[in-house]
Structure formats: C-alpha cells, structure tokens
Amino acid sequence: MAVIDNKIFSGVWFQLTWFSCVFGRDDWMLLTAVMIAFHYAAVTNLNAEFNRVWPCALIGIVTDLTLSLIGVFDFGDALLPMWMVCLWWVFPAALPRAFGFLSASWWRPIVLGATVPTNYLVGARVGAVDLPYGELTTFLILAPIWMVLLYIMVRVSDARLVPAQ
Template identity: 30%
Template sequence: MPKNLLNAILFQIGWFACVLGGGPWLWLVAVIMLVHLFYIGSWQREGKLLVSVFLMGSAVDSFLLQLGIFDFGETRLLIPLWLALLWLLLGTTLCHCLAWTAQPWWRASLLGAGFAPLSYYAGATLSGVSFPYGTTITLAVLALIWAAVLPTLHGFARLYAADNRPA
C-alpha cells in the first residue's frame, strides 16, 4: 500500500476514534502514531512539526472555546484531549497525504477554508459539541481562521524540513 494512502487512512481512523469514541478509543491514536513514526515518517524528521501542530492547534481551539465558539456541555478552560489529538493526527498528514496542498500557498488557504469547517461540523454533530453562535456564523469564522491556519502549518513543515537537510 502506498504510504500516502496509508497516511490518509490512518488519519481517518484516528479522526473517527477521537470524535466517536473519545476516551475509550484514544489508545488508537497512540497506535496510529507508532505506525506513522516507524513506517511512514520518523520522529527525527517530523517530531518538531508534530509538537508544533499539536500546541498551535490546541491553543487556537482553546482560544475559540474561550470566545464561546464551542460548547462541550461543561465549563472548561482547554479543549478536550480528543480534540487536541486531532491536531496531532493532522500534523502527520502535512508532509505526506496533504503535502500537495502546500504549494501554491493559496491552495492550502482555499482547502483549509473549505474543508476544515466541514470537519468541525461533522465532528461536532457526531460528538455532541454545540455552536452557541449558530452553525453559519461558526463555520464562517472557522473558514476565515483556517484560510490562515493550513498555510501556516505548511510553513512549519517547510521550516522544519529545511532544518533536517544535511549541511
């Protein structure tokens, strides 16, 4: 099986495990990360990228939580672990199955603006997260944010790839 196809399949399995299963299924993310790091990518090449995407994404979504964009049905300061792990899984795709979206930059911007809100909508619907400002406003805000987020994440990938080139 081609590695990019496996990368895409593993991401989808992880997405469903996080969104549908939450706590009881989060162990699957660890398995996916191990398969990714030992067969598709490597910690040496992608470790900084994975940590950066995880931290940036968790910060962005936690900020949106504090703005009242998301409601998880309880008072919380940070997003739940399952949502943070989705960012980690996204990080595994940037140099692999989503690498084609990096250039030109506007491709990442258009795809981020178009598809990320759909992913949030599907995830919210399946996991019981609500959008207090309404679906239309929330998805429009997410589209604007993701028009910048995906090109930024690809910028991290380029930066760290340059760090890994032999001198």
C-alpha cells in the same frame, strides 16, 4: 520509504484516526493512542518528525483552546478534550504526506482552509462538540481562521521537513 510516508497509507491512517477521535472520543482513546503510536514508531526519523509536528500541533491546540474560551466551541466539561489534543498531533503528521499537494502553491492551503470548518460541523452533528453560535455563524467564524491557519501550518511544516534519506 517507510510505509507511513506513502500518501495513500497516510491518508487512510489520518482518516481512521480522525474517526477514532471524533466518533469514539474518550471511549476510543486507547485505539487513538495506538494509532498515533504506530505513526511515530513507523517514521524513519522520530526527532525530525517531532520537531516538524509540534509547532503545528501547538498552533492548533492554542487556536481551538482560544475558540473554546471565547465560546465558539463547547466541549462540555473540558475546555479542550484529550481527543481533540490528539487530533492536533495527527493532522500535522499527515500534512506533508496525505496533504502534501498543499505545498505546491500558496493558494491551495488557503482555498482548502475555507472548507476545513465542515469537520467541526460534522463533530457537532455527532455530539462531539456544541456550537453555541450555530452552524452557519461558526462556519463563518472558522473559515477565515482556517484559511490563515492552514497556510501557516503548511509553511511551518515544509520549513521543518527533513528530506528522507
């Protein structure tokens, strides 16, 4: 088993990369890129990993870009900054590892999805994003979106997962 497949390692990797993206943003982009490169260098089957991750990354990028376009998010000069795009390559990479427990039932990703918007609230509090509708309204907009989004991402990721050999 590759070190990246360890649930605890993957969870720590995800959290550190999340901090690098959200707290460091463009200033820490080199660190973020190194952490992402480490993940993709550590997987045993790069093609399988890419084929599993890209659909979820695309879903997330399009969703956040749409939310930015309609004014739910304000990232300043960018509709969707590069650090946010990076996050969308990090999260699906951690899905079957650090968040593998979500696959155990249909309701887990839906329940956890309702809590995911707190990450955007943290991002707003540290200046990574402005929430023009305010925290509560933004949370209420994002919670049902993420309930569906996380369910879909878990199912897409699971369907494209190639078992370790």
